[in-house]
Amino acid sequence: MSDSLSETSSVTFSAAGSDIQAVISRLFVYPIKSCAGVQVKEAILTEIGLEFDRAWMVVDGEGQFLTQRELPRMALIQPRLRHHDMVLRAPGMLALHIALNEVEAPVRVRVWDDEVQAYDMGPVAAQWFSDFLGTTARLVRFDPAHKRICSLKWTDGVEALNQFSDGFPVLLTSEASLAGLNEKLAAVGAAAVDMLRFRPNVVLGDAAGGSELAPHDEDRLDELQIATGQGTVQLKPVKPCGRCPIPNIDPVTATSSPEVGDMLQTYRQDARLNGALTFGMNAIVLRGTDHLLQVGQAVTANYRFD
Template identity: 75%
Template sequence: MSETSGPASGDVGAVIAGLWVYPVKSCAGVQVQEAILTETGLEFDRAWMVVDAQGAFLTQRELPRMALIQPQLKTHDMVLRAPGMLALHIALDQVQEPVCVTIWDDEVKAYDMGPIAAQWFSDFLGVKARLVRFDPEEKRASSRQWTGDVEALNQFSDGYPLLVLSEASLAGLNEKLQAAGATAVGMARFRPNIVLGDLSGDNGLAPHDEDRLELLQIATEQGVVQLKPVKPCPRCPIPNIDPVTALSSPEVGDALQTYRQDPRLKGAVSFGMNAIVLQGNDHLLRVGQSVTASYNFG
């Protein structure tokens, strides 16, 4: 199937308006024009993670300065930059010592990336830290409570391969922020992998339509990708952190509290949908590809 022919029609038509990869968990994202879809999400997404001296994962929740660490993916290496630091180069095809690390309640196998990377992160973050890479032989699965019979694998994401968010949802939030006298915010605060935008026509996306979609079908050169939204994304304080300054203020979380308390999450605030891969492993996703979906009326 060609990209122009598209998948089967549905209730909603959209396009991929943005693709984001977060190579190092909780550091800045990389906006890309195309990305290979793997069984664990977009290639290189959350492939690396920063851990403390005990091997427990570190995030912006405790260390907002992580937002200032900017990765750049090149052909053979990843380059990390941060204010006041020399660039750190991490080879994409090399690892060092095998280790075990913890992320939430999971203990997983990984590879330590060595003393130079450890010193770089420790110096910038002001805590004892190390950089590790996910062991590709490790099988870390999403919760079957939400994925049902599907074994959905992850690397160092919080629990699901992909996060899907629409431009319409962000626009709706920004209307509320500006009505309250606050400044509009960008998509980067919410760390999506796939951003959905509108096609021209009458069947575009309304705010939070991603909450109600049964299946996303994306036309690629290799065929049709099928993604299933399975769990609303509960929001921690990270969206309050300005990714440019690493300063936190409560306006975003306060606004979400007024209208996004989600009964599916026992009243926790949600924004965006976690999704799993049903079909399309190794397909190339590109900005501008067409997306069709049907509503879930269950």
């Protein structure tokens, strides 16, 4: 996995019969739930999402998960993945090194309504997080032997798995959706926002020779076919991503202001989630485990007609 930024590769399509021809324009991994993300050029796709995505989580003294909703400063914790460890940096803190293949005592923790098996990452990590966040906190890692199954209601009975994500292994959105929001923000004199606010894993962009994506086309797509060097990856969008206040938090400063949520309120109330605000689609992995996803890879899909 590379953590350097990348420009979208030029891809020309001959995908006759597909409604959408696009490319992967950006890839993001969030090693620690609710901490900063890492933009990468490539990432291995596993059955539980991109490798290392939401593999770790911060919990309180009772094992309950902590997020930017309560602790916006979590946005300032910057992970960097290396071959053998993860380096964490935060303002005013010495760097913390977390070995990728080492854990300590087994624990039970809670993420939303799920109680799951995990491993505590030890007292040094606990002290580091507690000092920075100003509250009792511990770092835990998901136990790969535990199977956390996505909501069967949304997956049509497919037993898809995920780690510490809110509920599904992959979050999908598009450059067009962000551009549409920023146009609306500009119209009322508000500043543009970055994709980091929405914490996607896979971002779709326009492809050379393909039709332009419309804002929120991802809402209407059936299975996505992604051409990789090993064959075809198949992702299925299954549930709109309901939005809490986190998109209001500036990931650079950890300050919150209501402009994003207020704007989404004007046009993104989603009947599928009883009027909740949505942006992006949660997806599951149907095919392509262990394939390498890369920026610039070709993506095709057809519209879904329910």
